[in-house]
């Protein structure tokens with residue numbers, strides 16, 4: 001991966017890349033709802049959506065039409081401005097985070113010499129930027145819950161605050177150990193570090209598990225889906241939302257799942273390096289797909305935990321483990 | 336397993352299996368041991384295995400539980416109490432109802448209404464017979480009380496209709512004359528018990 005070998009990255013290339021990310025990830029996020037419903041259905045021995053289009057593939061279009069044509073209700077006592085922009089914050093931060101992660105390999109647009117890079121903006125603190133953006137995504141649910149003048153929303157946003165803030169600590173600490181090993185914050189360096197075929201998960205299994213657990217909490221997936229757990233707080237911070245505003249939360253959540261999948265694949269699972277005879281781009285898609293599948297698989301299998309257990313797990317188990325892991329990594333590096 | 340043990344209402348004498356609840360940790364060390372044990376037990380992965388197995392079952396072995404309802408239907412019990420049927424006599428094809436009015440009288444939601452008159456042979460003839468299904472609670476009393484086994488419950492449970500009248504007139508409830516050979520005796524409420532013949536005793540005449 002020699003940067004001088006690559007063609008120059010122009011503004012046009014970056015814009016094309018940004019549009020590509022928006023279009024493809026939004027489509028994948030929508031498609032993810034279909035995959036999720038299908039896989040959950042199969043795991044519970046049901047059939048899932050199957051009447052719209054072949055195998056129910058067009059269910060996505062039907063849902064989209066429904067979301068777009070639904071009445072957009074803003075509650076009477078809500079803070080209308082914040083209520084309206086909160087979903088945008090969730091979706092926007094999710095997509096901004098994707099700007100600094102490598103999605104699909106770079107290529108040159110046919111018949112022009114516009115080079116579309118693999119990463120929209122290869123800043124050298126990529127990981128920090130992505131984690132920071134995902135952390136900023138906390139404002140979406142938080143403001144949404146507080147603006148809607150609904151007690152379920154308030155409880156939902158309180159849970160958002162404790163869950164996201166607490167697990168931010170675990171994410172940061174767990175990913176610190178691999179960063180110390182690699183000595184860089186750029187995704188490209190992580191990828192280069194693993195070109196010899198030994199994945200970082202081999203050196204850092206504890207960090208990987210911690211990161212996965214924290215990733216589930218940050219993307220609000222079962223077993224940590226306390227923010228909008230139906231049985232307890234109706235829908236939490238999305239209680240009052242309807243139509244496409246609600247859809248934006250959904251797209252943001254799925255985009256975050258993909259981002260977590262990308263980080264896990266690039267940082268711990270060997271990135272987009274070739275694996276035996278399998279080309280790198282297939283490997284990275286396979287890894288992201290597997291981590292997506294894993295999230296659905298876990299959702300189908302495991303019950304979710306109580307808020308106090310969530311806090312207990314974070315501060316009494318995961319954080320000490322992460323700190324110990326960093327200490328040991330540091331000692332090993334020094335020796 | 337016999338049903339007898341479930342009929343025993345003397346609480347405490349049954350063979351209950353007690354849950355093993357006594358190893359709740361008491362001190363910090365046993366609490367710690369419990370946490371470690373639970374952390375490294377593969378229980379969660381057993382759960383993952385179960386769902387994966389079920390996914391394989393439903394994907395590749397066709398073991399899905401879904402009944403695709405409007406296209407597939409589950410059989411209903413012959414004792415199920417759905418929209419009523421009026422049966423005919425197998426021999427003559429005439430309707431069985433003799434216009435006695437017992438069903439109208441017993442109906443607790445007062446939803447059967449009928450009118451009778453004498454026909455040219457001075458036999459009772461049912462001229463009007465409707466059941467208001469907006470009020471019927473499908474209690475089955477009418478079927479039980481009917482002396483002729485004329486009104487029975489059928490198997491039509493799909494009650495969505497543009498108007499109630501669609502299935503509440505005598506002609507609609509009556510077995511179509513061309514499907515008389517398909518007419519089934521109702522096995523539920525008010526039907527003759529299977530050992531009815533044994534229970535009939537000849538009337539003692541010699542006093």
Ligand code: SF4
Nearest residue numbers: 442471472474475477
């Ligand atoms: S089922 Fe009950 S409520 Fe319905 S018509 Fe018969 S007696 Fe009346």
Ligand code: SF4
Nearest residue numbers: 432433435436438481
């Ligand atoms: S009880 Fe039976 S025979 Fe008597 S009127 Fe009703 S349906 Fe006819």
